Amino acid sequence: MNDKPTYDKWVGVLLGFFLTGSAHYLSGKRRAGLMWFFGLLTITVMALALMFIPGTVPYVISLAMLLVAGILWFLMLKQSFTHVSRIGVPGWIGLIALSLVLCKAEEFLILQSVTSFRMGCSVSMQPTLLGANARDMWADSPDRPGFFQWIFTGNRFREIKVTEGGVLTSPPQGAASRFMVGSKTYELPFLARPLKRPGEHIAQGETLWSGVVTSGDWVLVDKLSYRLGSPKRGDLLVFKTEGFTNSSMSGIYLKRIAGLPGESIRIDPPDLMVDDKKLTMPAIFQAIASKTDGHAGFLLATPSSYTGARLVKPTDEMVLGKDEYFVLGDNTQNSLDSRYFGPVPKKNIVGKAARIHWPFTRINALDKK
Secondary structure, three states, X not given: OXXXXXXXXXXXXXXXXXXXXXXXXXXXXXXXXXXXXXXXHHHHHHHHHHHOOOOHHHHHHHHHHHHHHHHHHHHHHHHOOOOOEOOHHHHHHXXXXXXXXXXXXXXXXXXXXXXXXXXXXXXXXXXOXXXXXXXXXXXXXXXXXXXXXXXXXXXXXXXXXOOXXXXXXXXXXXXXXXXXXXXXXXXXXXXXXXXOOOOOEEOOOOEEEEEEEEOOOEEEEEOOHHHHOOOOOOOEEEEEOOOOOOOOOOOEEEEEEEXXXXXXXXXXXOEEEEOOEEOOOOHHHHHHHOOOOOOOOOOOOOHHHOOOOOOOOOOOOEEOOOOEEEEEOOOOOOOOOHHHHOOEEHHHEEEEEEEEEEOHHHOOOOOOO
């Protein structure tokens, strides 16, 4: 008979919530506790690893494994509803400290290997990657997307009504999607335009804009590959803009690697020249240059759109240093890239875009690209 004082059963659930398997371990089932902890951790890591493999099947298996991990976690909590020996204040402090350390360690390891990037309001990588955008649609349209369509396609209906009547005012310089009606400011989705023209009156409660908003592709970023090897031509590179000369750039960008360290780059529209030879491999560069599949070819920089543009004439050349990469958008008509801000230093690299993980209808869009 066990005479040790114990907690009420609900305390076991609390312990299991803080640290997977801890209630089992402290109730004498040490092996079960360790199996719960390492088993759930292993399933999660394997699921994330499968996500990087191209194709629908690995992706579906990965989601299924994450779902199973969630179900097993709740089952672990259910089994944690048991009497656990009292551990006192020092025991609670130690348990919480261990839980925090392990959580931070898991978070650190995962964040060192994988992260996520969302294509914002940009068309610079089209048609390969889709940025957030909008198209007009009336509220009573039969094609109006519902909840499940949003889950699978990333499309949702949105209607913006004015809360205060007044005259519609044109957006200020540099804020093309921001409109004022009376004293109120309204932010419209990217590419959306109000139903009335600036200068016209809009009554309170009237619709300023309605339509379908597309979320933009969410990309899974592989941060581990570049710790084990060097970036390759054609990779979709995710990088930080810290230290770049243009003050309007901030945050994280995604572009395609076109030039490698030590190479000489110039543009002779519609071709990209590397060491004075037309770049045709990987095949995506040939597709861009041939203006097929929605591409416009490789175009020179437009000096008026960016102070300090580099490649503005066919004779302009950029020679890359030993740790520098030349990056371009797949849509060079609308891309702020190395033609303007110069090469990306290796220290700024975050990782390689591996696949789209949402919307679900786009998960294979990067295959062979």
